[in-house]
Structure formats: C-alpha cells, structure tokens
C-alpha cells in the first residue's frame with residue numbers, strides 16, 4: 001500500500017514485508033558569474049565586499065598570483081573584509097592533489113573558520129579545484145567564492161559547479177559537485193598570464209565555440225592574434241565579448257545537466273582522449289594543450305566519417321597556429337588512444353558518448369570509435385604537421 005507525499009516531502013510505502021520512507025526534496029542552485037571591467041581588488045571595487053560581507057574568511061592564493069598581486073589583495077581585504085587568514089597554494093597540474101585539499105582544511109581548522117565562514121580561491125584552475133573541494137568538505141560545506149586568474153579558469157573552471165583532484169594516478173578522479181556563492185572574473189589578471197596559459201584558455205574557448213556558439217568561433221577566427229598579443233585586453237570590446245560569450249554559452253550548456261545525470265555532454269568535446277594524454281605526459285602537457293590535441297583528433301574522425309566538412313579540421317589548424325597550440329605530440333600513439341577510449345567509457349558510465357562537431361556551433365555523439373578511426377585521425381594530424389613544417393620552410 002502506498003501513502004501520499006506529506007507536506008515535508010516524505011512519502012511512505014508499506015508492503016507486507018517492509019516499510020519504506022522516501023525523501024523528495026529540491027534544492028535550488030543559485031550563483032552568479034560576474035565579469036568586472038576593472039580590478040577586483042581596487043579599493044573602490046565593491047563586488048567582493050558585497051558578496052562576502054563581514055563573514056570570516058580564508059583566502060587561498062596561487063603562489064604566482066600572491067607574488068604579483070599579494071600586496072594589493074591584502075590592502076583590499078584589510079580595508080573591506082574582516083577577519084581573514086590566508087594560505088598559499090601552487091598552480092600546475094602536479095599540485096592538484098588530495099593532500100593539498102587537506103592542507104586547506106588544516107588552515108581552516110587552524111584559523112577557526114566557522115560554518116558561516118567563506119573560502120575565497122584566487123588563482124588558476126588548479127587552485128579553484130583544490131579550494132572548491134576543501135569548501136565542499138570542511139564542516140560538510142562552507143560558502144566559497146572563485147576569483148579565477150587564468151583564461152582557462154575564467155571561461156571554463158569558474159562557471160560550473162564541480163571540482164576535482166587527481167588521485168591514484170587518475171586525473172580528476174576524486175571530486176564534488178558544489179556550487180560557489182559567486183564568481184568574480186577580472187580580466188586584468190590576464191595581463192600577467194604567460195602566452196602558454198593564454199593558449200590553454202583559447203583551447204577551451206575554441207571548444208565551446210565549436211560545439212555551441214558559431215559567433216564565438218567566428219570572433220576567434222577574426223581576432224585571435226590581437227587578443228593574444230594584448231593578453232586579452234584589446235580590442236577591449238571584442239575581448240569582453242569573447243569572455244562573456246564563452247561564460248554565458250558554457251553556463252547555458254551546463255544548466256540543464258548541472259549534476260551530469262546525462263553523461264552525453266557537448267562540453268566534453270576535446271575531453272575524450274585528453275585526460276589520458278595529459279596524465280601519460282606526466283603533466284608535461286597542460287590541460288588546455290591536451291584538450292587541443294584531442295579536439296583535432298576528434299574532428300579528424302568526424303571529417304573522415306563525413307560528419308563534418310574536412311575544412312573544419314583546417315580551420316582548427318589555422319587557429320592553433322595563431323594560438324601557438326601544438327597539433328600533435330609524440331605521446332599520441334594508437335595504443336594510447338585506444339586505452340583512452342576504454343578509460344573514458346568508464347568515466348561516462350559505460351557509454352562512449354564521444355562528442356564530435358557536425359558543423360560549427362553544433363555537435364553529435366559517437367558510440368563506437370575504433371582503431372581505424374584513431375589511425376585515420378593520427379595520420380591526418382601527422383600529414384598536417386608535415387604540411388605546416390614544409391610551408392614554414394618555404
């Protein structure tokens with residue numbers, strides 16, 4: 001016999017052999033991603049102070065960001081926020097470990113961060129992921145704010161609700177879905193980013209443009225060089241549009257499937273081979289670089305199968321050339337790609353759900369990718385690499 005849901009969302013089902021109480025409650029996910037037009041730690045900028053109020057804080061900085069901006073940040077915090085303690089973390093994939101999450105939790109305990117306290121992460125994707133996980137675990141969850149300082153952090157890591165660390169020789173295998181209370185994107189941080197880190201961010205912008213926003217892809221094709229030359233500061237209105245479109249399109253893609261109940265995700269384009277490539281390179285290849293190589297291989301497979309025009313592959317090569325992104329790596333062999341497919345299938349619940357573009361701004365999913373597909377893709381990339389070398393020699 002089943003009984004109706006009560007007003008608190010609990011229903012009861014009574015059978016001769018058992019009684020089951022079931023919980024049906026919803027919790028809204030609300031957070032905002034704000035694109036600022038001046039420096040987040042300018043004394044006159046109210047955004048962070050408004051977001052956290054006078055709540056106790058633990059601020060975690062990327063080491064490089066601390067060296068470059070630490071004085072300004074501390075001056076802001078002293079004037080507007082109170083009280084606070086700090087911890088410095090290192091960027092770079094090899095530092096995205098669970099013991100770093102523990103270190104943040106230790107600092108929270110040492111500073112007595114209460115349940116209504118806030119963790120603020122200021123750094124690239126690595127620091128955002130570590131602190132997001134610590135915030136999700138500490139006292140079963142305290143509020144946290146992301147202030148991304150790399151391009152990849154701004155357009156990708158900061159806009160969603162998940163975070164993960166590498167563990168047991170697996171990339172991102174331990175993680176949480178835990179929304180921040182807010183994200184403050186300050187593009188002035190990009191003026192000190194290395195060209196390599198900017199290129200990694202560009203790879204993720206190419207991804208979102210290619211699978212979901214043709215206009216964004218077109219903006220990159222037209223303006224990538226001046227954007228990179230100016231560290232995404234100029235042309236200012238284009239830089240702003242590219243950043244905002246990337247964030248908005250990414251959030252729009254994520255929103256209907258925030259907790260990844262559906263493991264068929266367009267935003268996984270470029271993330272099928274890349275976790276294995278990145279891991280096997282011992283993180284010599286950065287996340288964005290591995291994603292770029294994967295996107296090209298995936299597009300080559302789609303072009304070979306007639307799912308997209310082969311000109312799309314060439315257009316990617318032109319963008320990579322402008323960004324300084326490598327199109328291949330010696331590590332990418334047929335056995336490695338096959339191993340990556342097995343691994344990603346496990347990550348996607350037993351289905352391959354391999355995203356490939358079927359035009360610009362749209363994608364489809366393959367459930368079977370075999371050794372012939374991978375061989376064709378590796379050949380296509382090697383052929384283009386040779387063509388590139390030859391044309392540069394002429």
Ligand SMILES: NC(=O)c1ccc[n+]([C@@H]2O[C@H](COP(=O)([O-])OP(=O)(O)OC[C@H]3O[C@@H](n4cnc5c(N)ncnc54)[C@H](O)[C@@H]3O)[C@@H](O)[C@H]2O)c1
Nearest residue numbers: 064091092124125126149150152157162163189192193287
């Ligand atoms: N959680 C998610 O949804 C999600 C999504 C995409 C990527 N990621 C993760 O993000 C990570 C990559 O992020 P990343 O590319 O930002 O790498 P990163 O955090 O290692 O930063 C790259 C380098 O830039 C330095 N740096 C940071 N800000 C700087 C600044 N303003 N000026 C000069 N140097 C600066 C850092 O010290 C580091 O050396 C990967 O671990 C990836 O798995 C997570």
